[in-house]
Amino acid sequence: MMTISDAGNDLEAARSAFYHRLKDRNMSALWTVLHDLVPRAPRRDQMAASWAYADIRRTLMEAGELITAKEAERRALILENPAWPGESRITPTLYAAIQLVLPGDVAPAHRHTQSALRFVLEGSGAFTAVNGERTFMERGDFVITPNWAWHDHGNDSDVPMIWLDGLDIPLVSFMNVGFSEPGEADRQAVTKPAQDAPARFGSGLLPVDYEASAYSTSPIFNYPYARSRAALEQLRVADVYDACHGIKQKYVHPATGDFAMPTIATFLQLLPRDFDTHPYRSTDSTVFVVVEGRGHSMIGDQRFDWGPMICLCCPPGQR
Amino acid sequence: MMTISDAGNDLEAARSAFYHRLKDRNMSALWTVLHDLVPRAPRRDQMAASWAYADIRRTLMEAGELITAKEAERRALILENPAWPGESRITPTLYAAIQLVLPGDVAPAHRHTQSALRFVLEGSGAFTAVNGERTFMERGDFVITPNWAWHDHGNDSDVPMIWLDGLDIPLVSFMNVGFSEPGEADRQAVTKPAQDAPARFGSGLLPVDYEASAYSTSPIFNYPYARSRAALEQLRVADVYDACHGIKQKYVHPATGDFAMPTIATFLQLLPRDFDTHPYRSTDSTVFVVVEGRGHSMIGDQRFDWGPMICLCCPPGQR
Amino acid sequence: MMTISDAGNDLEAARSAFYHRLKDRNMSALWTVLHDLVPRAPRRDQMAASWAYADIRRTLMEAGELITAKEAERRALILENPAWPGESRITPTLYAAIQLVLPGDVAPAHRHTQSALRFVLEGSGAFTAVNGERTFMERGDFVITPNWAWHDHGNDSDVPMIWLDGLDIPLVSFMNVGFSEPGEADRQAVTKPAQDAPARFGSGLLPVDYEASAYSTSPIFNYPYARSRAALEQLRVADVYDACHGIKQKYVHPATGDFAMPTIATFLQLLPRDFDTHPYRSTDSTVFVVVEGRGHSMIGDQRFDWGPMICLCCPPGQR
């Protein structure tokens, strides 16, 4: 059985010398950092914040004057959690940005291990191509470019398109498993008719020999707002709402029922008029984008008023 | 080490006496039945057969004169595999029948451990109610009444409705796990708006807290033909076909990607014009219903010509 | 809207004529058989029965004098449910038999789509070979020969070995998917050292790249009684028992946690001394084999006393 010297000062000095020696051996003493490593509760550094769409739009249009889509590869402005300026993170694991694709723009083909989603804020008729198929995008559409899938965007319409990009960049960076590759041409070859994926995977049917692997991304890469919105409207009529969430549906992989993307959970939520939700909290942090209507959220003691196309990030906390 | 008497006759007599004694002990000798129990290959007793829709329809209308839907509980004519008359089986595990629901008919509410499907052959606007929700049916719709779910049918339209019923009755009978219960009223209470299930489960979204159990039946209980047909038409355009199956999609459970029903695999298949399939064989037996078009199938040496609404059963064999 | 003639006799005659005509068209009227096809509750024809081991053994030894293992292919006596003589079924889906392998016997290699289990009642040191590996068997061992796996048995010990065979023969017959093939030689080649499977799959570890397919059979093909019994003894000490089952553990597939065999659920159960179980019922029927101890079961109103190696079959009912 060990005994520890009572001579406080000597002990402190001995410990201090010991800690120094540890460094040279690529070691450190757990007990000096234990409560940082294994805290009683998560840190509260993350902040809530919102970005008004009018501001976002004006700033984006300035960007449109300053850089071409092709030069930028992707002309996007990153939304940063105010707690972590310069870290390109809106939550611990997520990156969010607003991308502008002007008429005639080409966002050239590339692929990467990061998974990406788009949520369309404005515009009509620009396209995203994935795996040889183009999908034409409308406001509110939720579009996926799965990890390691070739993708490019173009806008052959005559109006700007603006969308929210969501990626798992911080998570992939943390794991240090980021790989990427530029395409050989700006635009990938189109090998499938438009609407092939929704017909093949999104109509209650699946190819007879189709098998999804675990953790795979949905083969449906556009969940159109018109269809999702109609489904929520139907549930609004059914008139049974969750106290905290109102009507909240998750976007799912048609062959697993799991979330549509392995690293980012996505939802479409409808709060009926005059519906007040109960407060709740969660270890998830969330990025909200308002599509229609007006209202406000309480996050802790902060009030956030919102209207169409506002972006709001919410740390683990109260609402 | 045993030795067996060479005296053939004595041995035969001894064996025969032994077999007799076994019976009294609720035993029998494996070696006398081994090759029946563990055959080299499946029996070939099952037969291919087809039922012309004109005949089916005429016979059904006669039935409509002879018995009310309510008296019959379900006014349906069973299609029997010609190999097994009186056994109410079209394949080893499946029951198939053609049901007639006349305007004003009520097929009263009941439930049972057997799973049932309907495939609509004629009519428009009759309904099936499942779990408090009514779905109105059109030609080609695939409708499910899951095991132990209350269901009733009614026809408030002004035309007869005729559909194919498919059930796992032979399988449930074999397992001896059939239970059933009549409803308290002919029609169950309607507690949900029409189109609730497709909005909740069939639009690429699922309720945020929904979890399917293993071997469960799809919560979507009507896969409308209009939507399924449009999906197959889209795949026809894509112009890549399976040599044996043309375009063959399976109806799936939206939260598992598994077959829509646990005991009956269901598909919708499109053979492009002038497409000749390669022969194939399978241990499954199959019931085909033709919705559109004309053609023929070779099953072994037999030729079956088909046109709209013909029903065809195919044993394990060649096509 | 149809109306049905009130003329009772005429109606009966018309219906009768109609039923006759149906037969020629390979049809029948559902309403004449509905309550057989969809009964209110399962049939009660299946019976409980027991086979005393002394009787089984004496009869088997007679069989040993009357036929060689090789001539019989498998020298086994089928236990038949008294409700269904000549049907080689002990429950609706299961076949059970008692097999004798005498010193020097060879039960030649074959394979079949039926899944088989052995539960050893007497003897020590006979072997079963599966997929190139031999396992040597002791009393109480639970041994599996998966569907379509080559298997042969031999007894190079100097005592007879007797085991219970359990197979899914009735189920496979019902599905009509029975295939079998004799081996090229009586004994398959031994390509792996004994105890390879338990080391590879049964020690809390799995090969780094191993993946089980759905509905697969456990790659562990001998669950030795010594080990299973010790586990149950340990749970007996823990002293928390299920009211209906005492201590009941299921044999599992090491890579799925599912039952060890896809078509037959197997368990090892220990009833502590003086433990009285609550009655229960189930839609399963069960075959019990007693390994140690004495007791009795009530099945409905019938009492069955049991001791070592008795075999008991229990229909869906009370205990």
Next chain:
Amino acid sequence: MMTISDAGNDLEAARSAFYHRLKDRNMSALWTVLHDLVPRAPRRDQMAASWAYADIRRTLMEAGELITAKEAERRALILENPAWPGESRITPTLYAAIQLVLPGDVAPAHRHTQSALRFVLEGSGAFTAVNGERTFMERGDFVITPNWAWHDHGNDSDVPMIWLDGLDIPLVSFMNVGFSEPGEADRQAVTKPAQDAPARFGSGLLPVDYEASAYSTSPIFNYPYARSRAALEQLRVADVYDACHGIKQKYVHPATGDFAMPTIATFLQLLPRDFDTHPYRSTDSTVFVVVEGRGHSMIGDQRFDWGPMICLCCPPGQR
């Protein structure tokens, strides 16, 4: 269509001003950081390193003189990747430390959302208690304390015990989901007999009503070295080795076949004498602990010689 001013300097100035304004709006320009966020390949900053056991042991014994287990809560020295001093990480996602539990020590009960493993390097008979059950530990044993499970350690033997701690601390910190709670007493109540978990879950059997949830930790919390080592020895005899891995088995959850822990993949690996492995690379980084034997590894151009109880961390690279 936008056009970009040719006036290079003006453009640069305009861009620079724009980037400044972005900061005030919690934004930044993607194209200025794109190649850091989405790199062509992972960073190469992580380093390989080894810690000799003699050094580790001497340093630990010094720690034993400087602090009590109770004061330290856990008396452990963290192994830090030389690339990231002060970050308590040996790989991007993992924490590793060497813990000393002296005779009489009490490492008091607590619980936390981090998952922990122990791999015993020296000693015999100290215990870890998890969920009311104590397991007594020997050299080479792999012991798990699942996330949010109460655990405490004690050493009632008369020799020091030293083990490697592996935790997912960096991952949990990154996600910011760390919670912890101290126990009410130093030692949790013992409510189960020793060896209950291996009997209940680790003997090829599972409780009849047991169901594992997804991402759950194995209920077996000690995988004893004696058993695992014997299994690998058996596979060594079988004499079929993987070119890159020799014999490599993963520790698994008995009810899912998945890795024993949801966030840390663990293996036991045997390289037969004189076996040279092929080089391989992986996006995983790995911590190796040598239990028996001597050899060396090439990691990139660096050679690491190893013998018993050396700890070696390997970045994504060549071996």
